[in-house]
Amino acid sequence: MYDVPHGRNEVAVTDVKITARNVQVYYGDTHAIKDVNVEIESNTVTAFIGPSGCGKSTFLRCINRMNDTIDICRVEGDIRIDGDDIYDKRVDPVQLRAKVGMVFQKPNPFPKSIYDNVAYGPKIHGMARNKAELDDIVERALRRGAIWDEVKDRLQSPGTGLSGGQQQRLCIARAVATEPEVLLMDEPCSALDPIATAQVEELIDELRQNYAVVIVTHSMQQAARVSQKTAFFHLGNLVEYDDTTKIFTNPEDSRTESYITGRIG
């Protein structure tokens, strides 16, 4: 059905990084995530696909407790990273978010310089001992965000002055600068041109060597290209979760098949 390239989709024997059990999310009275169970593996790219409003972003934001910031949002169930319950009272969400980086659906650079955007995370976590180290971290992050060549001559100009796609790659650079173990990406390529998209996909594949990457995408091709595992959400339910190759060639659920062939969405 989809042209699945070889190599990237090979599923290695990996450890489970994130376990979600019976997760329910409510926005006030709206039941946005209904009883989701999933195991996300390390050294793997997991794609979340599904029609708009089905709860992909909501579930993604549960993994770094970003939903805590929404007053009306209530999360039930059990989410564990490396076996530790992240909703445990003793867990500080600040520490969790340093471990679980996030790229948001809309690019949101700080209204500061490009350099400061990337350097902020490493700075507050004390990752650099001096300016030279910080410079190295910033350069490395910007290179991995596939934006170094475009901004290396104007690191001090404001990040908000970049184009939408450049801003999104800056946000990716900012997220990887803190060396998270899990990287959550909410439609990171929706504002990017094909070349930048290819660069970001390259980055995602590279990040997989060390991290667990979860990516929300509306592009079936992208899910097929970069991910090893795919989860299909529909109306708040996790309908199907399996190897990407399996989902795109031989889905079990009829809704999955309808969606990837373009009949619902």
Add this chain to the structure above:
Amino acid sequence: MTDITPEQTGSNRSRSSTELVRQSLARRNRKQKVLQGFGIAAIFFALSMLVILVGSLISTGYPAFTQTHVELEVFVDPEEVDTENLSRGNYDDMIAASLGAYFPDVDMSSRIASREVTQVLSSGAQLKLRDRVLADPSLIGETITIKVPASDNFDQLNKGLIKRDTPEENRRLNDAAIANFDTLDAAGVISAPLNTTLITSADSRFPELAGLKGALVGSFWALLVCFVISFPLGIGAAIYLEEFAPKNRLSDIIEININNLAAVPSVVFGLLALAVFLNWFGMPRSAPIVGGLTLALMTLPTIIIATRAALKAVPPSIREAALGVGASKQQVVFHHVLPLAMPGILTGTIIGMAQALGETAPLLLIGMNAFITSAPSGPFDSATALPTQIFIWADSPERGFVSRTSAAILVLLTFLIFMNAIAIYLRSRFERKW
């Protein structure tokens, strides 16, 4: 549009909807015109009121910016000065003697006869001479040239505010007094330089000696105290309420109360200050420290509301971005939200301070309308403030205070316009597009 005939559009429905839009468009345009008309009329009305206000202030106030002076050649008679104590000396006699040179017919040694002539000068004239001699005792025995202020009535005469064609019995100056003034004028010793006294002196019973220094310094101390208290407290309270406080009944009640506090009439704060600061804590009457505390009570809600609005205006995506890289709540607020909200906070603060600068009623209640002839040297000294000084002068019977009241209002307005200009500058300079 008009060249599309029903046949061409092919469909009845689209033709009728075009027609409907066309019909309603005329009505909508008419409504918009009416609204614009009202808007322009309202702006015109407001502007003309402003022009009338400022125009009348300037036309009554401008004479106060000059002051009639008389230039005298005074012989500092060593016999009249007490060399032991320079401030004790018959300086008024020396002045009278020098004035006598222009009036050979008047016996200046007679107090009653000389009074007719010396009334041209302000009673502050001898003080001016005394201060010159005190500053430089080597002048004793010399003849010096000194410019002394004319008294209020003659100042008014010189400015044309006392009219010569008014019948003598209705005039504050009789013909003889006017003749004396004209003699001096003919001798070329009358001049009307810029009235620096208005800024450099404190209050006085005599308009020609009265100035705003006491009020300006008093207002400065009061505003400083007000700022030092209300700015940190206001921002702190706003940050807590907006960013950290749990959203529940209690915080709702607090919010409502703060909003109500901003609407409480200022005189109530004055009564509160009178009861608490003066009667209970026994703080000094008429002191800028109490005035500042009272004004701080009033400014606090303004700053809290402005700060909360500014914090709220920072888009949530910035907070999420910072939280997403692992910033703590407090780091999010102090590294990102607060700096972005600062222009709005400063604007609100300046507007609050401008309100405080113009506030009168609470200061009257704590006695900052006392008659004080020297500028305060600190926030604990008795003082007036600009608006209360205006209140005092407006209440004074002397003619000279009429124009000085307007002049003082103009000075106050200048400060207010200046502060508002800073607020507008900050707002436009740091306005951000996210």
